[in-house]
Structures are given as C-alpha cells and as structure tokens.
Amino acid sequence: MDDTVWRQSSLPVSRGALGTRRVDQLALPASLASVHSAFDLMKQIYPQVDVNCIVSPAISHWQVKSISQPPILTLRSTQKAWDIPIVDQHYQTLLDASSQAERARLVAVSAKDSGAWLNALPISVLGNLLDDNSFRISVGLLLGARLRDPHVCRCKKLVDELGRHGLSCQLSAGRHSRHPALNDSIHRALISCKVPNVLEPNGILRDDQKRPDGLTLxxxxxxxxxxxxxxxxxxxxxxxxxxSAGQLGYAAHKAEELKRHKYRDPDGRYLFCPVAFETFGPFGNEASSLIQ
Ligand SMILES: [Zn+2]
Structure with a gap:
C-alpha cells in the first residue's frame, strides 16, 4: 500500500474504505464529545470554572481540520457529530487529488451499499466466506492498490498493476460466473419473500433473441x-x-436504460424490471427499488 491507499483505508466503510480508523483522526472527535458530555458534572464539581474556555482551543483546532462550523449544542456530546465533518474533509481531499479513473472508483465505493460486503459475517455455510486471495483482490480493487505486475491479457490488451481489466475483459472467467451468481441471489431472495419465480424462462417474448433472466409465476x-x-x-x-467520475451509479443507470429499451413489450403483457449492478458496488435505480 502506498500513502494514498493507506490514507483511504482509514476512512469508514460507509466512505468506501476498511474502517480501520487512524488515531490522529479519531482523537479530537472522541475528546470533544467526551468533554461535552461531562460538562454538567464539571459544573457541579467546579462551579467557578468556565468550561467553554477549556474546550475552545480544541474546537478551533477541529475547525481548521474539518473546515466546518461546530455541531449544534444538543449534538456536541456525540462523537459522530464531530467525526463526520473530518471524514468528509478527508474524503474530499482524496477526491480532489484523484485522476478521473480514481475519482470514478472513489465515488462508486462510497455508495450506500458498496461496502455492505465488508460488514457481512464471514460464514461459509451462508456463502459469505471469501478465500484469502479473493479478499486480497477485493480490498485491492476497493482501495485502488497495486495488485500485480503489468502484463498482457489473453485478449491482447494490457493489464496494468491495478488489475481492473479483468472486470470487463470479454475472456474473463469470473465475468461469466458472476452473472448466474447474481441471478441466483435474486431468485432465492424472491422465493424467501414468497414470490415463486423461474430462472431464464423460454418463449415469453416473441423475439427469441431476448432471453430474460427471471419471471415471477x-x-x-x-x-x-x-x-x-x-x-x-x-x-x-x-x-x-x-x-462514473461525475455521477454515482452512472454505469448502472445507463445499463438499465439500455435493458429497458431492449425489452420493450409491445403487448404490455408483462412488467419489466432491469436489475443493474456495478463492479465497484453501486446499484441501478430500478435494482435498488426492487431489492428494497
Ligand atoms: Zn482481456
């Protein structure tokens, strides 16, 4: 990990990182929240001391780090209220210093559900346990870390040290297996909601070239x-x-638009839902509402 990757890794999971927070980032929010929650007790013990005087240097220091105004009085005893502006500032600094590709990655991994896999319990019987190498590659992709030496792919394109080519290479084996895996997850989720459904139904649309992935019965x-x-x-x-660098979920929204165009049903016999996900985590709008 180089310095930039290391700095990103210390952001919370909700900001597209590992949540291994740095002490120098957490110390100030923790201290300020703690002092504010003890104010009443301090006033009882030392009524003559002006408690605001004690914290004002720390608050000034916090304002410099976060470039924001202090939280409202009722929130000052919660660490989150002091922490989020610092996290936001840290994230913005990373974004500002990024190239277009890194910006696209940072925007995508900070989407609401992108880090859900990091919070899943690693239990093998639930299919949630990643082997060491898959975990290493997933974390490397998430953080934009160097994964391997550059080389030429079987498709003759150059694979750089970040290893992202495999996510879209036409010859990638993983690319083919992730599609049935996604189908199967949605199939099982619908069944658990008591909606019987079949995978890859035949002959439901007049045009035989179109094979949708699922149909509710x-x-x-x-x-x-x-x-x-x-x-x-x-x-x-x-x-x-x-x-992707400018808009969260851009690729997924585009894919959903294309699918909706492809599956126009002139007879209106069915409702159609395109379900698009992105490799770096964001869901398409329709995928999000279906899952919710
Ligand atoms: Zn390739």
Whole structure:
C-alpha cells in the first residue's frame, strides 16, 4: 500500500474504505464529545470554572481540520457529530487529488451499499466466506492498490498493476460466473419473500433473441408477472469512465436504460424490471427499488 491507499483505508466503510480508523483522526472527535458530555458534572464539581474556555482551543483546532462550523449544542456530546465533518474533509481531499479513473472508483465505493460486503459475517455455510486471495483482490480493487505486475491479457490488451481489466475483459472467467451468481441471489431472495419465480424462462417474448433472466409465476403488480433481466457492468470501463467520475451509479443507470429499451413489450403483457449492478458496488435505480 502506498500513502494514498493507506490514507483511504482509514476512512469508514460507509466512505468506501476498511474502517480501520487512524488515531490522529479519531482523537479530537472522541475528546470533544467526551468533554461535552461531562460538562454538567464539571459544573457541579467546579462551579467557578468556565468550561467553554477549556474546550475552545480544541474546537478551533477541529475547525481548521474539518473546515466546518461546530455541531449544534444538543449534538456536541456525540462523537459522530464531530467525526463526520473530518471524514468528509478527508474524503474530499482524496477526491480532489484523484485522476478521473480514481475519482470514478472513489465515488462508486462510497455508495450506500458498496461496502455492505465488508460488514457481512464471514460464514461459509451462508456463502459469505471469501478465500484469502479473493479478499486480497477485493480490498485491492476497493482501495485502488497495486495488485500485480503489468502484463498482457489473453485478449491482447494490457493489464496494468491495478488489475481492473479483468472486470470487463470479454475472456474473463469470473465475468461469466458472476452473472448466474447474481441471478441466483435474486431468485432465492424472491422465493424467501414468497414470490415463486423461474430462472431464464423460454418463449415469453416473441423475439427469441431476448432471453430474460427471471419471471415471477404470480402477478407482481396490476395483474401482470414481472420479467427480470440482471446485469453487472464495470464502473471503470472506458466507455463509462467519464460518467462514473461525475455521477454515482452512472454505469448502472445507463445499463438499465439500455435493458429497458431492449425489452420493450409491445403487448404490455408483462412488467419489466432491469436489475443493474456495478463492479465497484453501486446499484441501478430500478435494482435498488426492487431489492428494497
Ligand atoms: Zn482481456
């Protein structure tokens, strides 16, 4: 890990990192919250002491670090209220110093659900236990760390030291297996919500070229069954890079738009839901609302 990667890793999981916080970032918020929560007791013990005088140097120091105004009085005894502005400032500094590709990654990994896998219990019977190498690669991709030496892929394209090419390479084996894995997760989630459904139904649309990924066997809304098509697109693929750097979930939203266009059902017999995810975590709007 170089310095930038190390600095990012100390952000919370909700900001696209590992949540291994740095003491020099946490000390001030912890101290300020602690002092403020003891104010009443301090006033009882030493009524003659002006407690505000005691904390004002620390608050000034905090304002310099966070470039924000102190939290409102009622929130000053919570550490989070002091910590979040410092985290935001730290995150913004990383964003400002990033190239377009790194910016796209940072925006994507800070999405609400992108770090959910880091909070999942690593239990093998639930399928949540990653082997050491998968964990190393996932963390490396998350933090933009060097994963291996540059080399040429079987598809003749150059794989750089960050190893992201495999996320979108046409010859990548993992790319093919993640699609059925996603389908299966959604299939099982629907069954656990008592919505029977089938994977890859045949012949439901007139155009045989279109094979959706799932169909509910009972009506979903308006007396119509739901047809699903699942996809996972690469956040940092060249075609999406500029959009991903400017807008959270850009690649997933684009993929959902394309799917919706592809599955226009002229007879209106079915409801269609495109379900798009990105390699770096964000969900498409329709995927989000389906899952919620
Ligand atoms: Zn390749």
């Amino acid at each position: 009972i009506p979903w809304q308006q007396g119509k069954a739901l047809v699903l098509d699942v996809t996972c697109v690469d956040t940092v693929k060249k075609t999406y890079l500029r959009g």
